[in-house]
Amino acid sequence: MLLGTDYFELGLGGNAQVGLRPQEFLFRTPNLHGKVRLFARGPIELSVHAETLALLSGATSIFTSSNFVSRIDNSSGTLWVIPVGSTLSWFPAEFAAIHTTLTMLSVGGKGQPYYASLGLSAVIELRALKRNGLLFHFTEIGFWRQDMFVIGASYRLNLSWFGAQIGYFYRFSPDGSQASPLLSLGATL
Amino acid sequence: MKRAALAILFLAACDWEHFGLVNSVPLPPPQHIGQPVHVFLGLDGVSRAAFDQAVSEGAFQGFSTSTLIPMYPATSDASWSRILHTRRFPGYEYTYYDETQDTIVDPGLSGVLQHIIPPFDGTPLTLSSSHAPAYYQAFDVHASDYFDAIGSYTTTLVSMGKALDQIFFILAGRLNTQQVFFAYLLETDVLGHSDSITSVVTALKTLSTRMQEFSDRHPEHPVVYTLFTDHGLDHIAKPPGHVIATTPEVAATGVRTVSSFFEGRQGPQPWAVVIEHTRTTYVAVHTEDAQADEVARRISTNQKFDLVVSRSLPATNATLPGSWPRVSIWKDGARAAYFAFDAVTNTYYLDVGLDQSAVGVSLPMGSGTFSAFSDEQLFAATAGQAYPDLFFRARTALDALSVQHPAQVMASLKTDYVCVGYQSSLFSASGTAGSHGSLARAGSEGILATQGRTLPPYTRSDNLLGMFPDLEAHVEERHGALEPGDPNAALAGQ
Numbered sequence: 310m311l312l313g314t315d316y317f318e319l320g321l322g323g324n325a326q327v328g329l330r331p332q333e334f335l336f337r338t339p340n341l342h343g344k345v346r347l348f349a350r351g352p353i354e355l356s357v358h359a360e361t362l363a364l365l366s367g368a369t370s371i372f373t374s375s376n377f378v379s380r381i382d383n384s385s386g387t388l389w390v391i392p393v394g395s396t397l398s399w400f401p402a403e404f405a406a407i408h409t410t411l412t413m414l415s416v417g418g419k420g421q422p423y424y425a426s427l428g429l430s431a432v433i434e435l436r437a438l439k440r441n442g443l444l445f446h447f448t449e450i451g452f453w454r455q456d457m458f459v460i461g462a463s464y465r466l467n468l469s470w471f472g473a474q475i476g477y478f479y480r481f482s483p484d485g486s487q488a489s490p491l492l493s494l495g496a497t498l
Numbered sequence: 499m500k501r502a503a504l505a506i507l508f509l510a511a512c513d514w515e516h517f518g519l520v521n522s523v524p525l526p527p528p529q530h531i532g533q534p535v536h537v538f539l540g541l542d543g544v545s546r547a548a549f550d551q552a553v554s555e556g557a558f559q560g561f562s563t564s565t566l567i568p569m570y571p572a573t574s575d576a577s578w579s580r581i582l583h584t585r586r587f588p589g590y591e592y593t594y595y596d597e598t599q600d601t602i603v604d605p606g607l608s609g610v611l612q613h614i615i616p617p618f619d620g621t622p623l624t625l626s627s628s629h630a631p632a633y634y635q636a637f638d639v640h641a642s643d644y645f646d647a648i649g650s651y652t653t654t655l656v657s658m659g660k661a662l663d664q665i666f667f668i669l670a671g672r673l674n675t676q677q678v679f680f681a682y683l684l685e686t687d688v689l690g691h692s693d694s695i696t697s698v699v700t701a702l703k704t705l706s707t708r709m710q711e712f713s714d715r716h717p718e719h720p721v722v723y724t725l726f727t728d729h730g731l732d733h734i735a736k737p738p739g740h741v742i743a744t745t746p747e748v749a750a751t752g753v754r755t756v757s758s759f760f761e762g763r764q765g766p767q768p769w770a771v772v773i774e775h776t777r778t779t780y781v782a783v784h785t786e787d788a789q790a791d792e793v794a795r796r797i798s799t800n801q802k803f804d805l806v807v808s809r810s811l812p813a814t815n816a817t818l819p820g821s822w823p824r825v826s827i828w829k830d831g832a833r834a835a836y837f838a839f840d841a842v843t844n845t846y847y848l849d850v851g852l853d854q855s856a857v858g859v860s861l862p863m864g865s866g867t868f869s870a871f872s873d874e875q876l877f878a879a880t881a882g883q884a885y886p887d888l889f890f891r892a893r894t895a896l897d898a899l900s901v902q903h904p905a906q907v908m909a910s911l912k913t914d915y916v917c918v919g920y921q922s923s924l925f926s927a928s929g930t931a932g933s934h935g936s937l938a939r940a941g942s943e944g945i946l947a948t949q950g951r952t953l954p955p956y957t958r959s960d961n962l963l964g965m966f967p968d969l970e971a972h973v974e975e976r977h978g979a980l981e982p983g984d985p986n987a988a989l990a991g992q
Contacts, residue, residue: 315515330515332515332516333515333516333519338519362519364520364523368520369520371516372513372516372517373513373618373619374513374616374617374618374619374644375617375619375630375634375635375640375641376616376617376640376641376642376643376644376646377513377516377517377641377643378638378639378668379517379520379521379668379671380520380525380667380669380670380671381521381523381671381675382671382672382675382676388523390523414523414524416523416524416526421526422527422529424524424526424527426524428524450522450524451524454527456524456525457522457524459522478518480521480522480667482667482670483670484666484667484669484670484715485662485663485664485665485666485667486663486667487521487642487664487667488643488660489514489517489518489521489643490514491514491515491518492514
């Protein structure tokens with residue numbers, strides 16, 4: 310079981326896990342996700358995952374500080390956000406990994422039309438000294454109806470019982486960019 | 499303290515995650531196609547001069563423009579609160595005198611730091627610095643991250659780019675769900691304080707380009723832009739010797755400067771509490787009403803000061819009703835203007851001793867002790883002159899309209915002087931390229947520009963919200979019930 314500031318994961322039988330983002334409950338966003346590894350052969354792993362997030366009414370305007378705002382407004386009712394996708398991981402060497410994820414994200418709810426958007430992300434992970442990882446993140450969202458491109462970098466410390474990740478991400482949309490940091494702490498129980 | 503810091507860090511991390519999550523949810527396809535969106539941008543500290551220069555260089559073509567005359571003192575927190583009719587700010591600045599506690603609140607560094615401390619409105623923290631000013635609630639966007647105010651004052655151009663990105667990123671998402679959008683931009687004011695008018699013009703041209711690009715990218719929603727500012731900016735560089743500590747300057751005129759009324763009452767009159775905060779061209783002075791005229795008169799003898807306004811008491815043999823408020827305006831140690839105000843008829847009664855050249859007006863005075871003028875007459879006589887809207891601004895400066903703790907005396911510095919404010923080696927050379935706050939035209943005249951309606955040549959900022967009912971409704975929805983403002987602020991056509 311992994312317990313962190315922004316995740317709670319429970320392993321099921323070695324090839325599956327369910328979890329949630331506990332912090333998001335504080336922001337009126339109950340959520341649940343699951344992941345199943347379909348196969349692992351040599352340096353290749355393939356998994357599928359799905360998540361459901363219920364952005365309860367007002368979740369997009371609830372922040373600790375008014376310095377932060379959201380571009381979407383769900384004050385009229387709950388907004389359901391459901392990403393479903395598949396991840397292909399390739400471990401070409403002990404010090405490197407590439408994770409590629411294709412995601413279809415569906416959005417719908419009261420006062421909102423249903424719509425879906427395709428996303429593709431790649432994470433290049435470089436490991437050193439067993440416990441340290443440097444990750445580079447690239448994500449395209451929208452494709453033919455381009456919404457944004459996300460790039461970021463993060464550092465991950467992975468001890469036997471403790472993990473931490475710190476990073477910074479930029480979201481580039483045709484209308485403007487936006488940046489936000491990442492900080493996550495967790496423990497294996 | 500450590501626990502609080504850890505709690506804040508944890509909460510901040512929570513915000514980052516949620517901020518990233520909700521802003522990564524893809525936008526829906528365009529909805530309500532053809533529905534116009536009214537975008538209001540509150541630009542801090544843009545002078546009419548800078549805006550006109552930007553227009554002459556090709557920006558903001560097709561906008562209707564008006565010279566916006568702010569409240570006195572022309573300073574941000576009080577002025578935004580006045581313009582937007584939001585809950586009153588405690589003082590004219592973060593540092594202020596509270597007569598109920600007889601103390602100066604947040605003097606020095608603690609006041610200055612509040613400009614950069616991020617507000618934690620969504621937490622149970624109850625420190626005054628943990629809550630944003632009420633007028634921030636009017637804006638859909640007023641910042642881009644926790645500590646962007648630090649960037650605004652240090653790497654201003656980078657910060658401005660980030661702020662524009664944030665505004666248009668958020669606006670793109672709100673096009674489908676809002677017909678009115680209101681955002682705030684701080685960096686134009688910082689550039690005016692710390693750099694030349696050219697840098698402000700460049701910033702305005704960048705803004706104009708971004709606005710046009712956004713409109714072109716979103717033909718599905720006609721965007722109607724309106725820009726306005728909270729005050730002007732004089733763009734007059736202050737020589738090093740003119741960056742002055744105002745408390746000793748007041749003391750040099752024979753006014754005993756104290757830190758509380760209690761301390762004042764222990765010694766001889768006249769005495770006063772002088773509020774110094776940041777680099778502005780006015781000083782708020784608190785004293786007892788009975789001493790206000792004498793304090794103001796003495797301050798006006800200091801040649802570094804320009805007009806000094808005081809709340810006057812009716813003379814014992816007053817011919818006008820004693821209930822009417824009285825205001826004096828002093829210059830060079832003499833009373834340049836004295837008037838009483840009849841709120842029922844919205845009429846100013848100007849004393850025959852009016853020194854018209856001192857206050858920059860030309861009025862047809864009658865032969866009696868007092869000459870009556872309507873608010874409209876005085877607005878017309880002073881707009882575009884040395885001291886725009888002088889009489890209304892002087893009268894309302896000392897009222898609790900947008901501040902909870904108004905002063906009894908308000909002193910303007912001459913335009914080549916500026917208050918040094920809180921002094922630190924970190925701020926030694928910054929903020930002296932221009933300033934604002936005084937009654938003088940140079941730092942007062944701001945801008946109102948819109949694609950949505952025709953405008954009068956001059957606009958009293960108190961009336962702006964009423965001129966844009968869509969914005970008024972939007973602000974009220976976000977903020978709650980609005981403050982009524984001065985009941986006699988209205989002018990014909992505004």
